[in-house]
Amino acid sequence: MGKATRSLSGASQKKYFRELIGSVEGVSPEAAEALTGTCEREIAQIRVRLPIPDRGKKAKPGKKGTAGASRPASTSDAAPTPDQVFDPFAFSVVVVVTKDGRDGLANKLKEIASIDDLKSLAKAQHVALPAADLTADELRAAIVEGALHRIANRKAAAS
Amino acid sequence: MAHFLSVANRKGGVGKSTTAVMLAHAFAAWGGMRVLVMDLDSQCNASLILMGGEAWSQARKKGLTISDYFFDLFDETYPEPRDFLAHNVGDVRQANGKPLAISLLPGSLMLEDVQGELYVREARQSKDPEVVGQRVRGRLERLLRRFEQSYDLVILDCPPGLSFAALAALKIAGRVIVPFRPDYVSQLAVDRIALLIEEKRNEADLAEIPLPDRRYACLANGVRPTGKDRLLIEEIGLLHPMLNAQIPHSDAIANAFDFEAQGKTIEEKYGAGAEPLRTLYAEIAEGLQMQKAA
Numbered sequence: 499m500g501k502a503t504r505s506l507s508g509a510s511q512k513k514y515f516r517e518l519i520g521s522v523e524g525v526s527p528e529a530a531e532a533l534t535g536t537c538e539r540e541i542a543q544i545r546v547r548l549p550i551p552d553r554g555k556k557a558k559p560g561k562k563g564t565a566g567a568s569r570p571a572s573t574s575d576a577a578p579t580p581d582q583v584f585d586p587f588a589f590s591v592v593v594v595v596t597k598d599g600r601d602g603l604a605n606k607l608k609e610i611a612s613i614d615d616l617k618s619l620a621k622a623q624h625v626a627l628p629a630a631d632l633t634a635d636e637l638r639a640a641i642v643e644g645a646l647h648r649i650a651n652r653k654a655a656a657s
Numbered sequence: 658m659a660h661f662l663s664v665a666n667r668k669g670g671v672g673k674s675t676t677a678v679m680l681a682h683a684f685a686a687w688g689g690m691r692v693l694v695m696d697l698d699s700q701c702n703a704s705l706i707l708m709g710g711e712a713w714s715q716a717r718k719k720g721l722t723i724s725d726y727f728f729d730l731f732d733e734t735y736p737e738p739r740d741f742l743a744h745n746v747g748d749v750r751q752a753n754g755k756p757l758a759i760s761l762l763p764g765s766l767m768l769e770d771v772q773g774e775l776y777v778r779e780a781r782q783s784k785d786p787e788v789v790g791q792r793v794r795g796r797l798e799r800l801l802r803r804f805e806q807s808y809d810l811v812i813l814d815c816p817p818g819l820s821f822a823a824l825a826a827l828k829i830a831g832r833v834i835v836p837f838r839p840d841y842v843s844q845l846a847v848d849r850i851a852l853l854i855e856e857k858r859n860e861a862d863l864a865e866i867p868l869p870d871r872r873y874a875c876l877a878n879g880v881r882p883t884g885k886d887r888l889l890i891e892e893i894g895l896l897h898p899m900l901n902a903q904i905p906h907s908d909a910i911a912n913a914f915d916f917e918a919q920g921k922t923i924e925e926k927y928g929a930g931a932e933p934l935r936t937l938y939a940e941i942a943e944g945l946q947m948q949k950a951a
Contacts, residue, residue: 587884592892623888624841653860656848 504548512538512611514546517553535609584615586622591645600642607638620644659693659805660945663830665815665823665854668846672836672878672904674702675914677814679904679927680834681707682749683938685757686923690809692757693742695801696723696764697826698816704764707746709916716743716763724765727822730800731775738803750920760808772797772821790821797825810945819853827854831948833873834900834941837893839886844893847875851897860896868898874944876937877903902937905930 506514515537520530595603610616616637620627625644632640664677677694684690696703704713716722720729726741743763745756765771772793779796780789801822805811813826827833833854837843848860854873857863877890880903893899904910910930924931 585884587888590888590891593888593895596895622885652845652848655845656852656860 504546506544506546511544514550521553538608584618586619591623591625591641592648595642595645596649600646603642603645604638607641613637616641624648659808659811660832661811661813661830663813663815663826663833664836665827665833665850666835666837666846667817667819667850668843669817671838671843674698674706674814676834676836676876676878677703677812678706678914679934680938680941681759681812682747682757682923683934684810684942685759686749686751687935687938688942690758691807693760693762693804693808693811695762695811695813697768697822698764698814699766699768701764701766703814704761706914706916707759707761708743708763712743713763717765722763722765724767724771726762727775727797727800728771731778731796748917748920749923749926752922754920756920768822769820793821794825794828797822798829801825801829830872832944834876835873836876836878838879839877839889844889847893847897871898874898874900876900879904879906881906900937900940902933902940904933904937
C-alpha cells in the first residue's frame, strides 16, 4: 500500500508552492515569488505526500513594495504578518498590460488570490469595476479590461 | 555657443519656473557656467524668484522686460539688446560671496498683448494667417537666439499657453525639460506637450521616435514617497523619456524660492533639497555634453 497523498490545486496549491519554495535556503524572496508564480501558471494540479510539513513560519513572502507583495490567499489559515500586508501599488496594471499584454496582466493578477485585495488594487489604481458582486476570476478579467480602457482613454485624450 | 534648454508643459502648476530657476542656480554654481534665463511666462515667477519684487518692478518701469525686448527689437533696429538684461541676479552666491553668473531677461505681464500687437504689425505684410504666424515665430526665434554667443546656457521658462514665444522656445531648444506632478491630469499634459515638441500629430507617430532620440525628458516634481506616485511616474515613463532624477516634495525646496536679499550658497539655500538638485544637474549636464559631442 502506497503512502497517503493529497491533490492540491488553486489557492491551496499556490500556498504549498509558496511555502515550499520559500523555505529553500538561498532563494531570495523575489526569486521565491517568481518561482511560485511560474509553478502556479504552468502546473494545474499536484499530488503531494502526507503529512505536508508545516513550513508556514519559514515561508518568505516577497518584500513589501515589490511585484511579489501580494498577500497569500484569504483561504490561508495563518493570519497575515505585517510583511504580508497587501500593497495595491506593488505593480501598475497599466504598465503590465502595456508591456506584457492582456495575458501577461491576467497571469500577474492570478498571484492575487483574495477578492478584497483585487478590489483594493482596482480602487487604488483607478480601474473601474462593475457594481455587481464578482468572483475572483471575474474581477481579474474586469481589471484587465479596466486597464485597457484607461490606456484607450489616455490615447484619446492626447490625440 | 550656448545650449538652449526650454522648460515647458502646457499644464500650469507643475513647477516650470521653479525648475528653470533651480537649473540656473545649479549650472551657474556647480557648473561654473554663464547662464541666461529668459522669462517667457507672463506670471513672471522666475523673475520674481531671481530678482525679487522691487527689482522686477524697476525693470518694468524702465521698459526692460521681455515684452519690451520683443516689441522694440522686432524690426531689429534697436541698437543695444543687452540693455534689456539684468546681470548677476539671484540670491545664491558662490562660496567666496561673489554672485553667480546668472543674467535674466525679466518677464512681463504684457507679453501676450505684445505678441498680439506684433502679429497685427506683421499682418500688414501678408493676409495669410499661417504665413503671418510663421513670420512672427521666426522673428521671435531670432530674438531668443540673440545672446547665444555670450552665454554657455540659455534657459527658456515657457508659459503654459501656446504663445508664439512659447512655440519659438520649443523650436530652438536643443533640449526640453518637461516637469510634471505625479497625478492623472499631468499624465495627459505630458502626452500633449510631447506631440508638440516632436511636432507629431498622434501617439503612433510619436512612438516612431525611440525614447533616447527625443528632444525632451520628463522630470517628476514634488514626488512623495508613496506607491501611487511611483506607479504614475512609471506609467508616464512607458511613453516618454524620464529623467532618473526626481524632485521630492520638500519644504526645503519650496522655501528656496523665497527671494532673500542676503545671499547664501546653493547648499545653504536649498538645504536638504540640494542633494536631489545636484543629481538633477549632473544628469542634465551629462545629456548636454553628449548632445554637444554628437
